[in-house]
Amino acid sequence: MIRGHGGNIYALAESLGCPVDAIIDMSSNVNPLGPPPGLMDHLQNHMNLIRALPEVDADAAVRRFAEHFDIPVNQVLAGNGTTQLIYALPRALETRLALIVGPTYADYHDGCRQNQADSAYWLTREGDDFQPDFKAMESLLTPCDAVYICNPNNPTGVLVEGDVLRRLSRKFPNKTFVVDESYLPFVAPPEQWSLMTKRPDNVVVLHSMSKIFRIPGLRIGFMVGDPALIERMQSFSLPWSVNSLALEAVQYLLAPNEGIDRFVDDTRRMLNDEKEAMTRRLSGIPGIRLFPSATGFFLVRLPDPHRSQEVCRQLAQKKILVRDCANFTGLSDRFIRISLQTRAMNKKCTTALEALLST
Numbered sequence: 001m002i003r004g005h006g007g008n009i010y011a012l013a014e015s016l017g018c019p020v021d022a023i024i025d026m027s028s029n030v031n032p033l034g035p036p037p038g039l040m041d042h043l044q045n046h047m048n049l050i051r052a053l054p055e056v057d058a059d060a061a062v063r064r065f066a067e068h069f070d071i072p073v074n075q076v077l078a079g080n081g082t083t084q085l086i087y088a089l090p091r092a093l094e095t096r097l098a099l100i101v102g103p104t105y106a107d108y109h110d111g112c113r114q115n116q117a118d119s120a121y122w123l124t125r126e127g128d129d130f131q132p133d134f135k136a137m138e139s140l141l142t143p144c145d146a147v148y149i150c151n152p153n154n155p156t157g158v159l160v161e162g163d164v165l166r167r168l169s170r171k172f173p174n175k176t177f178v179v180d181e182s183y184l185p186f187v188a189p190p191e192q193w194s195l196m197t198k199r200p201d202n203v204v205v206l207h208s209m210s211k212i213f214r215i216p217g218l219r220i221g222f223m224v225g226d227p228a229l230i231e232r233m234q235s236f237s238l239p240w241s242v243n244s245l246a247l248e249a250v251q252y253l254l255a256p257n258e259g260i261d262r263f264v265d266d267t268r269r270m271l272n273d274e275k276e277a278m279t280r281r282l283s284g285i286p287g288i289r290l291f292p293s294a295t296g297f298f299l300v301r302l303p304d305p306h307r308s309q310e311v312c313r314q315l316a317q318k319k320i321l322v323r324d325c326a327n328f329t330g331l332s333d334r335f336i337r338i339s340l341q342t343r344a345m346n347k348k349c350t351t352a353l354e355a356l357l358s359t
């Protein structure tokens, strides 16, 4: 569903008659500090790559990823963003019915629908801070052949321990668990939470490069899974689906590089500080509810009588774009999601929200 995502900076810039760069985009969950130092120069120095076809199957990037995460190379596949993989998985898995732990990213549902697979949501509750109680979910698993879990979850920011997911997936060896770890690099240390290590055979892990490195326009993501599934996915892949610059970016970003490691550490530190500062100030608004998040975005329940569409519209007039969560199954027009940006931008958004919501 091409229109099922967050705010559109291009449409807003056009309607306000301003350049896209003038919009403070707090609707998109990408690293405010990115891209990492040196990447732009590196890509500019490699522009001549676009004069030839990229590697047909992204083989060198797959090897680089496998080496970086210490995973056998036959368990890794590259895609045109994790999006390509999300939309191909139901076909490769021959999914008939998927259970999606929600509220969450809509593309799991849309990927199933595009492949004529049914899907149903199992919704966590606001009263539990959207923490999943998987025991309560287990009885619903019988008719399902695939389960989707986003960890940490978009848009709630909830993070589940890797061992909880390992135990759950081992208990249901005949079902495939698709665990989307696109936002896990924002959590320290991700190895402690990731299912890429000690991965049960029936677990597929998705890993986006778009978020932590702020390269969503390059379109590159990976999946880690059983070799037989990787082979099946390959048989459905389009040739050259990852472009030359994206492949070159992988070589730069995943080679041993202290500068990149420092950049990721700085990101985590900065986002934690900003989250603390912004949530401290926003908590002063009567009736507001802020949900704890492991990532650089967080969910907000608006105080009565405010509704998301009007709040987003008023912020947009001030050139601030946040995510209206009304179209997430399991949420409503009472919720918005804010992705942290730089200190100055966060302050501007906080001040605007205080003015809007304190009335």
Ligand SMILES: Cc1ncc(COP(=O)(O)O)c(C=O)c1O
Pocket (backbone or CB within 6 Å): 029, 080, 081, 082, 083, 084, 105, 150, 154, 180, 182, 207, 208, 209, 210, 216, 219, 220, 221
């Ligand atoms: C949870 C989640 N997974 C996957 C994606 C897709 O990212 P990409 O295709 O850029 O890797 C997104 C994008 O917003 C997302 O929020």
